[in-house]
Amino acid sequence: MSEPQSLDILQELLAIPSVTGDEEAIAAYVERFCREFLPAGQVIRSGNAIIALQPSLNPAATETIVLAGHTDTVISPNNFTGKIHEGRLYGLGSSDMKAGDAVMMEIIRAYGRQWAGAYHLVHVLYDAEEGPYEENGLGPVLEEHGHLFRQALLAICPEPTDNLVQVGCLGTIHATVTFKGVRAHSARPWLGDNAIYQSTGYLNALAQLQPVDHTFGQLLYREVMHATTTTTNNTKNTIPDTFAININYRFAPGKSIEQACREIEELAFAHGAASVDFTDLSPAGDVNLENPALQKLIAISGQPPQSKQAWTDVARFSLFGLDAVNFGPGQGSMAHKENEYVEIAMVREYERMLLEFLGERG
Amino acid sequence: MSEPQSLDILQELLAIPSVTGDEEAIAAYVERFCREFLPAGQVIRSGNAIIALQPSLNPAATETIVLAGHTDTVISPNNFTGKIHEGRLYGLGSSDMKAGDAVMMEIIRAYGRQWAGAYHLVHVLYDAEEGPYEENGLGPVLEEHGHLFRQALLAICPEPTDNLVQVGCLGTIHATVTFKGVRAHSARPWLGDNAIYQSTGYLNALAQLQPVDHTFGQLLYREVMHATTTTTNNTKNTIPDTFAININYRFAPGKSIEQACREIEELAFAHGAASVDFTDLSPAGDVNLENPALQKLIAISGQPPQSKQAWTDVARFSLFGLDAVNFGPGQGSMAHKENEYVEIAMVREYERMLLEFLGERG
Incomplete structure (x- = not known):
């Protein structure tokens, strides 16, 4: 295992503007990235969304976990893009939610086809989450490629939750x-x-x-x-x-x-x-506290789960029939804010918890 | 006296587009017209408004009547500009209120410096009546040149009233x-x-x-x-x-x-x-039924006066201290309408009544 490179990846993501409706460049970057570390047949481009399949070599792994992060941002000024100051990395989308995307991509990079965790992984990095419900890039992904993960145990959306597990949504x-x-x-x-x-x-x-x-x-x-x-x-x-x-x-x-x-x-x-x-x-997002994977994730997070009063794509997974939660390293209070940043220590901690959950301590 | 040429003048006015804010051309036409028939010192240009003084040679004439017509129009399609059909002359602004303007200008043309009616006349042909109160061309006219007619007996605004006298306004x-x-x-x-x-x-x-x-x-x-x-x-x-x-x-x-x-x-x-x-x-326009000139005008119109529920520049004259009424040959129902027209017989009748009122039977 090399040193984690999540921050380098996050820097790359922050350097590519990706306001909703303008995700062509970031999709191309993500696709190229995934193809570098995974076999060609395991990387699917769907519009400006990328689906990357990372099955586990572990014979005990039977279940699948979906990690689904959006790559688009809401336009907002940021005067310090790419700068690090007092442990914070600045940039539009750093908290919401490129930090989460970067951790997903680091798992692809670090483990590639050698992944041997407790679950098979399906990474979805998609566009247009911040726009209207009907234009959201996760819609076509579920419609056209949902069969690849219809039986998954849980979907995790790394929306900015301050490393807490947020369950369901209105x-x-x-x-x-x-x-x-x-x-x-x-x-x-x-x-x-x-x-x-x-x-x-x-x-x-x-x-x-x-x-x-x-x-x-x-x-x-x-x-x-x-x-x-x-x-x-x-x-x-x-x-x-x-x-x-x-x-x-x-x-x-x-x-x-x-x-x-x-x-x-x-x-x-x-x-x-x-x-x-x-x-x-x-639609509303279901609350599935009895889901064993969710119980495990909550335990690892070390904090009681939270309800989600606002709407997120967790609801879209619910409608699709998949249990889903929000769990990400960004700060909710930073979303759509001027001079958005993410706490680097939170990203490191998130990476540790996520890998522990996925059955791989890095 | 030559034949009345009001209709020819009206045709000229209809041929010059003059939507509110774009009255330069019609003001130039009106100014040139007035200067042709009146001495230079009696024609004043104030922005895109023209004030034409036509004093009476009649030694018995001591009072002044103001005739004040706006030259601008509200934009509206007209497919028959300048056409005459079944006694109606078509054109944007024909009823509201270039027909009234044309009768004023015909008095200037026909009598010029030989006017010998019962009153001195002050003609005001002004811009921007159809826009906001503050931009109305009559405002600067009253402010800068109002001293020329402050003692006038009555101001007549030939707004489209179907040849009825409309008194006051809300x-x-x-x-x-x-x-x-x-x-x-x-x-x-x-x-x-x-x-x-x-x-x-x-x-x-x-x-x-x-x-x-x-x-x-x-x-x-x-x-x-x-x-x-x-x-x-x-x-x-x-x-x-x-x-x-x-x-x-x-x-x-x-x-x-x-x-x-x-x-x-x-x-x-x-x-x-x-x-x-x-x-x-x-402001509201005062109701001055006791004004003798107004009583005379009502008698000549042959119809009871009407109240005016909508706002007109009569109110601006009121605020200035001058009694004013609406009295014009256009049809109120044609104002701001597609394919606006004016009834030619109404214009002829208006011209006759106005000249009778002014003490000149043509």
């Missing part, structure tokens, strides 16, 4: 709830019917909603439904005939998208909405 | 009423405070407002206050800390802008608004 739906009126010139409003005013009963009902707590063991998930943006389709001299409210509903693991949609519709139609249109439908 | 104010909350991620709304929900009491109060009728003689003006547009300054994954509502208040003649502003503030602050910012302040 689903999220955006819906446009529209109230209708009759258009008129604002000098003659009695000829019209103001659509904004139709909505007050609904807004009051939303305002009175309290978070609905769902617990799984010690884990708490809070269901919340809120109006976030509003639109009228008129000039300021016109009584609007349309008032459209964007509703964001975050719903707990265990609830289906269909059920969540019904709940949005019921509240809206009970208060006079004319229509409800769903614009984003992302 | 004032109009736009205000941004803002409700404040605390921003948060929409997955953790309990850390925030949704600004939209703060507004429901106010929206309900607005919804319950009824038009407040103000009558002057037989003339009815209806005060109305309505929310017309809304804005949040967030993404759809954010609980908004700001909800801004555009309020349009149309207030009756006799009420000051200051009083109208106070009424907006009182209702908003009584229902928890954080701030009220005024974005457009246009």
